[in-house]
Amino acid sequence: MKTTVPAASDARAEIAHLVRTTPPLPSWIFSWEGWDRYVRTEFNPPDLLDCAPADVDVDEDDPRVDYHRHLLMIDTAFLKDCLLRARGTFGVNGNRYEGLLDMVIDGPAGTGKTYLLRLIGRELQRRVEKHFDDRVPVVHITVPHNPENELNWIWEIASFLALAPEPKSEAEARQLRRIPDLSLPVRTVLERKQTRLLLVDDIQRVSPAQLGPILHYFDFLRTRLGITTIFCGTGATDIVHAARKGCDRRDEALWTAHQRLQPGATPADLKAAVAKEQKVRSLLPVTWVDPLPWSDDAEGQAPFLAVLKGYEKNLRMRKLSKDVLTRHAQYLHDRTGGYFLYLSQLICGAAVAAILDGTEDITREHLQAIRIGREEILPSR
Structure with a gap:
């Protein structure tokens, strides 16, 4: 069944209709x-x-x-602008094989971040379904209850895709079960269904140390399959940035780069150059919802x-x-x-x-x- 949206002469009219009719x-x-x-x-x-x-x-x-x-959430100029910016990012990501950008939605609790996150996903899927009806363009997950283990994150994606085996009885549900590695079937389905967007909500429930290891898995999905990830939650900007800084050893890489670029620089000069770069709060585009x-x-x-x-x-x-x-x-x-x-x-x-x-x-x-x-x-x- 195709989604019906009114014909729109411009993107803003189409987005306005989407905001007005999005079911909460x-x-x-x-x-x-x-x-x-x-x-x-x-x-x-x-x-x-x-x-x-x-x-x-x-x-x-x-x-x-x-x-x-x-x-319904109210059709505000802010929501329309957010959707237009997201559409612009996806448009650039969709036309390149490298250099794709993920995104962050941040702000205090109760401001409408999750609604905006889902609105972005809904808008993308509706655009895809105008041309294709056999794809899964968007996957939506939340931070797993135990974010320490990478398999738990993959399990969340597998559950969304109906790949995670459910207990056959209450007795089986009570048994301790070892979580299987579903990374291969997940990757296969994401690739065949041409998924383009991964929505990750409740980032405030994970620490940078817990998020760091799974970032490399999201990097793999972006590089291998062209999937953009949107991280959403209170404090998501700092959490994602700190996680990236730790798992990518960014400070060491910056120090080495400035040593090459300034071979005659003193340690104090190198430290100042690195400190300037460290003032960057986020390497990803951030949408603040206040x-x-x-x-x-x-x-x-x-x-x-x-x-x-x-x-x-x-x-x-x-x-x-x-x-x-x-x-x-x-x-x-x-x-x-x-x-x-x-x-x-x-x-x-x-x-x-x-x-x-x-x-x-x-x-x-x-x-x-x-x-x-x-x-x-x-x-x-």
Whole structure:
């Protein structure tokens, strides 16, 4: 089945459609079946004609309840720009045999990094499926529970590709099992299915020392198969850079290079030259995803207000007030700190409560009743 997307005269229009229709459904997408379903599903708002009539009490089965529990991420200029930059990197990588660049997505927890990571993968797969329907262009994994062993990382990829043998019974599942080396079947499937992108989430759960050895395996996939890896997680920039620095013995290589380039240099000169290069924080392009800002001037409030207006556009209620969210902008930012995670939880929770109690409008009381965390504030010293 081919994915249907509207004809677009430019990349931005196509990406805007993608952002608006990307489903945030938690269908556990670390498998090809789940990921493929995620890519193909479009999460559209329900028609009020398909919902309970206005004079009928609404229950949990109303389509709007399910919809508002999974309100879409907002179509922001930032997301569009991120996708365009990622498309540019893939475009360069796809036309060369060497010098491919991996990527990093970094920022505080709760800012939407994982959503952006998956949006990039979804966009790439949809573009590939316009021309081919027999490929696995994207593989999505998370850091394994025990990242010390390289085989555990390969097992994650194998599980996504349905190559990892599952226990045949509960008794077998309770037995200690030796993890087999699935590197050959993994490589074979990735090569035959022409995989081009590996998404690795939750990098914050691994230390540089644990990540270092598996980086050389990712290097092999990039060199042998042309697969780009995107590392995503809080602190991913420093973790990946430190891991690369250790596993590639980068400082020693820099020292030797400057010795060759400056044969008459003193040890102090060499040390200064190496120190200058060591100031580089990342050898990979980094996309920073930060909380939405807020300030007293109109320009500083514009990004947050644009997001709230996007949520207002997506709401489906029968008695929705004008500017139902933007009029509470200061309060919403104070509650959420501009983090998408908390903002989405707060708006979704209030919307569902307003539908179930028959109000059909979001009030300050609805917002105040929703608990999202961030309520306990330390006293000033």
